Amino acid sequence: MEEKTMYLYRVEAEMTDGAVLTVVVAAESEEQAFKFAENRLLQYTVAKPDVRQLSLLEKKLLRRGTGYVIPTVPEV
Numbered sequence: 052m053e054e055k056t057m058y059l060y061r062v063e064a065e066m067t068d069g070a071v072l073t074v075v076v077a078a079e080s081e082e083q084a085f086k087f088a089e090n091r092l093l094q095y096t097v098a099k100p101d102v103r104q105l106s107l108l109e110k111k112l113l114r115r116g117t118g119y120v121i122p123t124v125p126e127v
Contacts, residue, residue, distance in 0.1 A: 057113040060084035061121075064092055067101040073121050077113055084110075 057077050062084060064072040074091050078084040085105055092100045111117050 055079050058084070059111045059113045059117050059119070060088070060107060061109040061119050062088040063106045063108050064088065064100070064102050065104045065106070067103045073108075075119060075121075081107060081110070 057079055060076050060078055060081070062074045062076065064074055066072065072092065072095070074088040076084050076087040076091060078087050084107070088105060089102070092102065109119065111119075
């Protein structure tokens, strides 16, 4: 059985209220990454999220040690 190549995607979700959320997902394609990111947002929020735009920021081959550093902005 052929093993598919997995990638780690960092996706940014710009919400209509101005909030920006970073979503990191493992997927085999960009299309799948956006779908998984939308699902993560649905599980993260209480109400259905009002996403203005999803943007792909980074894509890395998934292997041991792969990861991202995501700067955290303190809430005002």
